Amino acid sequence: MKSILKGVSVQYRMSELFLRTLRENPADAEVASHSLLIRAGYLRRAASGGYTWLPLGLMVLQKVTEIVREEMNKAGFQEVHFPALLPREPYEATNRWTEYGPALFRLQDRRGADYLLAPTHEEMFTLLVKDLYSSYKDLPLSLYQIQTKYRDEARPRAGLLRGREFIMKDSYSFDLDDEGLVVSYQKHRDAYQKVFERLVIDYVIVSAQSGAMGGSASEEFLAPADAGEDTYVETEGGAANVEAIQIKPAQSISITDLPAAQVHDTPDTATIEALVNFCNQNESLKRSNQWTAADTLKNVLMRLVSQDGTTSVLAIGIPGDREVDMRRLEAAVYPEIVTPFTDEDFAKYPTLVKGYIGPDALGIKSKSKIEYLVDPRVVSGTSWITGANRTGKHVFGLVMGRDFNPDGQIDVADVRIGDECVVPAGKVIRLARGIEVGHIFQLGRKYAQALDLKVLNENGEQVVVTMGSYGIGVTRAVAVIAEQHHDERGLRWPRTVTPADVHLVIAGKDEALAIAANQLADQLNAQRLSVLIDDRVGVSVGVKFNDAELIGIPTVVVIGKKYAEGLVEVRDRFTGAVDDVLLSELVAKVKQLH
RNA sequence: CGGGGCGUAGCGUAGUGGCUAGCGCGCCUGCUUUGGGAGCAGGAGAUCGGGAGUUCGAAUCUCCCCGCCCCGACCA
Numbered sequence: 001m002k003s004i005l006k007g008v009s010v011q012y013r014m015s016e017l018f019l020r021t022l023r024e025n026p027a028d029a030e031v032a033s034h035s036l037l038i039r040a041g042y043l044r045r046a047a048s049g050g051y052t053w054l055p056l057g058l059m060v061l062q063k064v065t066e067i068v069r070e071e072m073n074k075a076g077f078q079e080v081h082f083p084a085l086l087p088r089e090p091y092e093a094t095n096r097w098t099e100y101g102p103a104l105f106r107l108q109d110r111r112g113a114d115y116l117l118a119p120t121h122e123e124m125f126t127l128l129v130k131d132l133y134s135s136y137k138d139l140p141l142s143l144y145q146i147q148t149k150y151r152d153e154a155r156p157r158a159g160l161l162r163g164r165e166f167i168m169k170d171s172y173s174f175d176l177d178d179e180g181l182v183v184s185y186q187k188h189r190d191a192y193q194k195v196f197e198r199l200v201i202d203y204v205i206v207s208a209q210s211g212a213m214g215g216s217a218s219e220e221f222l223a224p225a226d227a228g229e230d231t232y233v234e235t236e237g238g239a240a241n242v243e244a245i246q247i248k249p250a251q252s253i254s255i256t257d258l259p260a261a262q263v264h265d266t267p268d269t270a271t272i273e274a275l276v277n278f279c280n281q282n283e284s285l286k287r288s289n290q291w292t293a294a295d296t297l298k299n300v301l302m303r304l305v306s307q308d309g310t311t312s313v314l315a316i317g318i319p320g321d322r323e324v325d326m327r328r329l330e331a332a333v334y335p336e337i338v339t340p341f342t343d344e345d346f347a348k349y350p351t352l353v354k355g356y357i358g359p360d361a362l363g364i365k366s367k368s369k370i371e372y373l374v375d376p377r378v379v380s381g382t383s384w385i386t387g388a389n390r391t392g393k394h395v396f397g398l399v400m401g402r403d404f405n406p407d408g409q410i411d412v413a414d415v416r417i418g419d420e421c422v423v424p425a426g427k428v429i430r431l432a433r434g435i436e437v438g439h440i441f442q443l444g445r446k447y448a449q450a451l452d453l454k455v456l457n458e459n460g461e462q463v464v465v466t467m468g469s470y471g472i473g474v475t476r477a478v479a480v481i482a483e484q485h486h487d488e489r490g491l492r493w494p495r496t497v498t499p500a501d502v503h504l505v506i507a508g509k510d511e512a513l514a515i516a517a518n519q520l521a522d523q524l525n526a527q528r529l530s531v532l533i534d535d536r537v538g539v540s541v542g543v544k545f546n547d548a549e550l551i552g553i554p555t556v557v558v559i560g561k562k563y564a565e566g567l568v569e570v571r572d573r574f575t576g577a578v579d580d581v582l583l584s585e586l587v588a589k590v591k592q593l594h
Numbered sequence: 595c596g597g598g599g600c601g602u603a604g605c606g607u608a609g610u611g612g613c614u615a616g617c618g619c620g621c622c623u624g625c626u627u628u629g630g631g632a633g634c635a636g637g638a639g640a641u642c643g644g645g646a647g648u649u650c651g652a653a654u655c656u657c658c659c660c661g662c663c664c665c666g667a668c669c670a
Contacts (some may be wrong), residue, residue, distance in 0.1 A: 020620080022604090022619090023631065149670075154668065157663085439669085472670070540627085544629095544630085
């Protein structure tokens with residue numbers, strides 16, 4: 001493109017930048033970060049879940065990466081770099097070659113040997129440390145890398161938010177004992193807080209399930225956003241992923257003085273709603289205060305498939321006004337997989353009557369031998385309307401601890417505001433969605449054990465090392481920043497990650513403007529402030545302003561009609577403030593904004 | 595993997611059996627214009643996702659395949 005500048009050097013010129021902004025939102029982008037990053041020319045989709053970084057995008061990615069790297073180094077962690085393409089054997093040793101399932105990209109080399117594209121690198125880090133270290137004196141140690149990861153996601157979505165190829169910073173800590181692990185964990189936690197502060201990502205730290213990696217203590221860094229895939233709860237006492245919360249069990253009640261259970265005809269009441277309506281309309285069942293779904297006990301059947309392929313059936317008893325939260329259930333039964341209980345499955349259990357299943361037919365000691373677990377609200381002395389195991393019949397006043405005894409508890413009902421929790425302590429005051437940008441957890445000895453990573457302790461004994469594992473989604477963080485910092489006009493990069501410090505718009509075709517703009521750019525460069533200069537010829541100012549707002553560099557300087565009076569305009573993309581500044585004072589003004 | 599939707603030029607789209615596939619943006623040439631996505635004139639750009647079929651005739655109907663997006667189950 002023609003430039004109004006001749007033979008001058010500024011950092012980036014719009015006339016030359018490999019960039020094409022789009023006026024309209026791409027049809028396939030739903031979330032703001034995705035749509036804006038494409039429209040503003042930061043990214044192009046190259047494959048399902050794979051994106052090409054264009055010059056502007058790469059500048060942001062590099063800044064984000066550098067902030068992560070700096071904070072890791074400051075914390076005393078050392079950077080290494082593994083191949084993404086790895087042989088099968090180490091993953092076989094930890095059983096993850098099979099355990100990781102279809103999300104693992106597997107491939108073969110020309111000789112037919114199995115390889116994988118690493119989804120995480122626990123095995124390699126463990127083996128590396130084993131290779132070089134063998135004494136307690138070498139510990140503690142934390143290593144990290146910033147690496148491209150591969151996961152064959154069933155459903156890549158929302159641009160950078162969930163890709164099949166993405167960049168992750170993963171760290172691993174190695175300690176002699178549990179106390180050391182706690183210290184290493186805390187160091188990572190502190191470093192992560194600094195990273196997210198510098199990235200200007202709004203986040204909450206929530207208790208988490210450690211999930212597929214195994215291990216115990218675990219927290220997630222969630223960036224609150226409607227586009228997020230995780231749900232978390234906040235209580236007076238803290239925050240947790242819904243998968244990790246624990247509902248406070250109800251107080252048990254004395255069972256003496258409770259009326260005996262009675263079976264009643266309740267025709268056509270296979271759903272809780274129908275049952276409650278029937279109870280409130282039937283003369284003999286009516287009571288002064290209306291029956292509600294919470295008075296009923298709903299028994300839900302699920303089929304569980306274990307890793308070796310064997311299946312079992314689980315019955316879950318929850319108050320009728322609640323639903324089983326599939327995410328919580330999946331987390332609770334992990335590593336078993338939950339599948340629906342079908343009509344064919346029903347056929348195998350003649351004692352179960354669909355729509356009228358009651359506790360009598362459930363439990364490992366019953367005829368069905370189906371394990372029966374109940375919600376923590378279903379405790380001894382609570383009385384329920386529930387199925388009588390006969391079509392069109394329910395039993396009223398069935399008392400837990402007197403009339404039935406389940407095999408145990410399971411806490412998988414949906415969570416609501418006001419629910420009392422043990423973890424995190426207190427009443428739920430907020431339920432929100434978040435994007436997981438970081439996850440830290442105490443892995444323990446799973447990998448060290450499997451790969452035989454031991455060191456000699458002070459007494460000359462072999463001791464298995466204990467590990468922590470810590471991740472930051474680097475490319476995801478870019479999307480999160482875009483998600484959290486934009487308005488209807490476009491992106492608004494925090495100054496720590498902006499692709500350039502100043503967007504200098506030449507608003508006019510007078511050559512004097514171009515010369516002055518160039519001088520300003522040089523002055524800014526001299527102060528280590530990078531400049532993207534819009535030197536395009538034949539492009540109307542409206543287009544230039546709109547592009548500047550879309551691209552989202554936080555400080556926009558306009559040199560145009562007021563140049564004759566020795567003034568330029570400084571716009572703050574965050575506050576919307578517009579100031580006229582003397583040319584001689586521009587650098588000071590820009591520095592002040594930074 | 596289940597459910598839903600979609601695939602027409604770089605982007606956004608019209609076109610549900612009939613002529614040379616239309617429009618807006620973007621792109622190229624010329625002139626004009628220059629503080630909020632300019633105007634006029636001319637132009638380039640499409641295997642209508644792919645394959646097979648039905649038909650005198652297919653972007654349009656049928657089948658198969660591929661790809662994309664959304665919702666659900668997994669994760670940084």
